Amino acid sequence: GAVVSQHPSRVICKSGTSVKIECRSLDFQATTMFWYRQFPKKSLMLMATSNEGSKATYEQGVEKDKFLINHASLTLSTLTVTSAHPEDSSFYICSATTAGTSGYNEQFFGPGTRLTVL
Amino acid sequence: RKEVEQDPGPFNVPEGATVAFNCTYSNSASQSFFWYRQDCRKEPKLLMSVYSSGNEDGRFTAQLNRASQYISLLIRDSKLSDSATYLCVVATYNNNDMRFGAGTRLTVKP
Numbered sequence: 001g002a003v004v005s006q007h008p009s010r011v012i013c014k015s016g017t018s019v020k021i022e023c024r025s026l027d028f029q030a031t032t033m034f035w036y037r038q039f040p041k042k043s044l045m046l047m048a049t050s051n052e053g054s055k056a057t058y059e060q061g062v063e064k065d066k067f068l069i070n071h072a073s074l075t076l077s078t079l080t081v082t083s084a085h086p087e088d089s090s091f092y093i094c095s096a097t098t099a100g101t102s103g104y105n106e107q108f109f110g111p112g113t114r115l116t117v118l
Numbered sequence: 119r120k121e122v123e124q125d126p127g128p129f130n131v132p133e134g135a136t137v138a139f140n141c142t143y144s145n146s147a148s149q150s151f152f153w154y155r156q157d158c159r160k161e162p163k164l165l166m167s168v169y170s171s172g173n174e175d176g177r178f179t180a181q182l183n184r185a186s187q188y189i190s191l192l193i194r195d196s197k198l199s200d201s202a203t204y205l206c207v208v209a210t211y212n213n214n215d216m217r218f219g220a221g222t223r224l225t226v227k228p
Binding site for chain 2: 034038041042097109110112114
């Protein structure tokens with residue numbers, strides 16, 4: 001199957017700093033990438049949908065100025081958590097799809113990034 | 119009401135047991151249904167899609183009841199390696215808006 005990587009896999013930072021997480025599709029071109037957040041023992045929550053070359057679409061309740069998403073190419077999307085605070089500590093997972101706007105699109109998940117804000 | 123609700127679990131079963139998980143969803147426009155498996159601190163991995171006619175993949179059987187907005191997963195002859203959290207996932211057109219259940223934790227013991 002298609003492979004999606006994330007970097008870094010784990011990051012610990014001080015409160016107030018910004019953290020950038022990269023999501024790459026390694027062997028396919030991803031027209032759409034998704035960013036999820038998962039708190040312990042909770043479900044994955046979709047944060048935003050990102051299409052290459054256009055602005056991301058954020059889910060209700062997700063601050064677009066705090067979670068900056070850039071999808072500059074068909075193989076790379078980045079999520080920047082700006083001015084991180086301890087409540088932003090979570091497991092961030094990206095996924096990518098291969099197809100366009102019709103038909104069945106399987107989402108391939110990255111291995112996740114565990115963010116801890118001190 | 120949550121969009122996708124699952125049995126809270128945890129389920130602790132002996133090897134060889136049969137275990138069933140249930141899931142309900144609230145959006146009647148949902149068109150695609152999946153079961154994902156997530157191991158501790160790992161990303162979710164697709165276990166199987168769920169079709170209206172029901173489908174089977176080895177020891178795993180999935181059922182869908184659109185009228186009741188209900189999905190199930192049956193695992194037969196449980197193995198130790200089946201221990202994981204099972205996520206019920208529904209999506210509308212395109213799968214570009216997947217909604218995840220909170221997951222049901224399964225532990226298979228020797």
